[in-house]
Amino acid sequence: MTEIFKKHWSEYKYSKNMLQDALIKHVMDLMPYRMSDEGEVLEIIMNIKESDEQSWINAWSNMAANLQNRAHKFEKAGKLISAGSSYLRASTYWRVSLMYFGDWQDPRMQEFSQRSKDCYDRALELNGYPGEAIRIPYENTYLPGHFYRSPYAKNKKTPLLIVIPGRDTWADDTIWVTDAAIKRGIHALTFDGPGQGMALRLQDLKFRPDFENVLGPVIDFAQKQEEVDSKQIGAMGMSFGGFLVARGAAFDDRLKFIISDPGNMNWGGMIAGRLEKALKMPAMIRPNMIDFVLKDYEWKHGATDKTIINELQKFDNTKIVPNIKTKTLVLDGSAEVTYGAAKKFYDALTCPKDYLLFDENSTAQQHTQMGGYATGTEYIMNWIEDNF
Structure with a gap:
């Protein structure tokens, strides 16, 4: 196929952190489904520090809380369509706040998950969406x-x-x-x-x-x-x-x-090969993004530094x-x-x-x-x- 453009948008990065960049692009692309809004997302991005979990969860959850409060006021005033719209975007931001946050013992992990669920289900109901x-x-x-x-x-x-x-x-x-x-x-x-x-x-x-x-x-x-x-x-x-x-x-x-x-x-073997290199790096000098990815895999697979490679190799x-x-x-x-x-x-x-x-x-x-x-x-x- 003949090339249309010489430069391609996939080269653009919102963050040098690969996962944060991917998540931001994902949320931006939810706009046609009314699950995010450009100004809100850009406002959040301006308040995130690269590879910083606390700034990530705070920026997204602050916007989510603002929208959920707004939705409550709209609903109380009988403005149900507007309420459903705000609930839907709040649900997205509650979820995304936890996608780059690995402290699974933090009470916000369960609280924000429940808030996301509640907002999403309420939005479906108020918007009359068939779900x-x-x-x-x-x-x-x-x-x-x-x-x-x-x-x-x-x-x-x-x-x-x-x-x-x-x-x-x-x-x-x-x-x-x-x-x-x-x-x-x-x-x-x-x-x-x-x-x-x-x-x-x-x-x-x-x-x-x-x-x-x-x-x-x-x-x-x-x-x-x-x-x-x-x-x-x-x-x-x-x-x-x-x-x-x-x-x-x-x-x-x-x-x-x-x-x-x-x-x-062989997804597991591919990831195991990457994490083996990370495990060879002393924790004190391991970059934040690499350390986050390692701990995130261990959490989601119920593993430790000693067992994560063996666990991932099962996914073949x-x-x-x-x-x-x-x-x-x-x-x-x-x-x-x-x-x-x-x-x-x-x-x-x-x-x-x-x-x-x-x-x-x-x-x-x-x-x-x-x-x-x-x-x-x-x-x-x-x-x-x-x-x-």
Whole structure:
């Protein structure tokens, strides 16, 4: 394809801290879904110190608290649409305040998680958005999530898309996918699994490598919904979720298709290799960003400095990829942080498969189409419509 521009937006950085930069770009791209507003986000950015966890949580939560208070006043005054709008953005900022904050014993971890949930659910109600909170039975507890019924569904039994979030963002952040699905007459279901979002912070559930034992109960739940065509259920995993969904499909053939965004065959080995280098650095001289990432992985996987490498090495799909029989769409981006891994995964698949690369001309070339959600949904949903 002929190059349109010589410089590309993915080179622009809001922060030298890679994770903070990615999260900011993610929040900026939630604006079309009314989950953030430019002035608010830029105001927050101006008050964040690079790689500083306290300034991060304070800046985002201050804005969230301001919006939640405003929403309360609007609601009391009977201005329900305005209240719902403020609640929705407050929910986003409460969540994001915890995405670069690793003190899991801090009481704000649970408090802000609950506030995010409460604001989001209240916004759905006041805005009349077709979504409701759900609890998916899982072992001796549950997985929190949302079920979105498409108002455009043409039949009593309609296809369903299950959306699996990644390691850093939460189920509620996948709105760009679920909203696109319901507009096309497809129901959608999202959830926080072990190690993710609410399930981690409110229930202390940690990541597990045998994701088939997580995805299985979710499919069970989905098939029991009276509006869902049980033979027309697909699943899309984003970021780390793209690795997990492939693991689940290798042991469960009930899905019509899966989407791995981006594909990765040995996610754990790749991350373990990076963290091994970090562990060799004395803690006193370890850069803040690297130290945060190391501790964040240990928290979410229930590990320590001594066990984290061994734990991550369990997240390797190399041997079970040939077991995947479900049709698979593998997504990739020319600016992916793991560029090359998706194509390697695609080549190893023996099932019906498609590969989609977002290049610089698409403006969706970054990790999980971040910053290019509009473009991403157009191509992804076209494929989904063709495969349901």
